[in-house]
Amino acid sequence: MMTQFALEEQAKQLRTMFQNAEIEINGSIIPVTLTSSREGTKVRFFMDVPANVVGRITKRIIKNAAGQICWSDPPGRINIDKPDTDLRFEIPIQATWKEGAAT
Numbered sequence: 001m002m003t004q005f006a007l008e009e010q011a012k013q014l015r016t017m018f019q020n021a022e023i024e025i026n027g028s029i030i031p032v033t034l035t036s037s038r039e040g041t042k043v044r045f046f047m048d049v050p051a052n053v054v055g056r057i058t059k060r061i062i063k064n065a066a067g068q069i070c071w072s073d074p075p076g077r078i079n080i081d082k083p084d085t086d087l088r089f090e091i092p093i094q095a096t097w098k099e100g101a102a103t
Helices: 004-017
Strands: 020-025 028-039 042-049 055-063 069-072 080-082 087-094
Touching: 004 028, 004 042, 020 042, 042 055, 055 087
Parallel strands: none
Antiparallel strands: 020 028, 020 055, 028 042, 042 087, 055 069, 055 080
């Protein structure tokens, strides 16, 4: 079983790996601001969409520094009509240990 220390180290690594965010809105991919916070083994990523970006959001994407996708919504999962107000998405990720049997 992984220790609490190891799980917290995994959470720190996740926070370091996730660097950039984008959304798909009105069929176009645009960059948005990505920030994060960590409490123990839980990391919260925040995607901030400014008021001047208006339309239908159909996907959220988080990438590493090299531009590789690390996290995204499954196809068809979100469909949000965004008005002309600031919007913040929170994406919580919990580092956990899932015990399994060897095969």
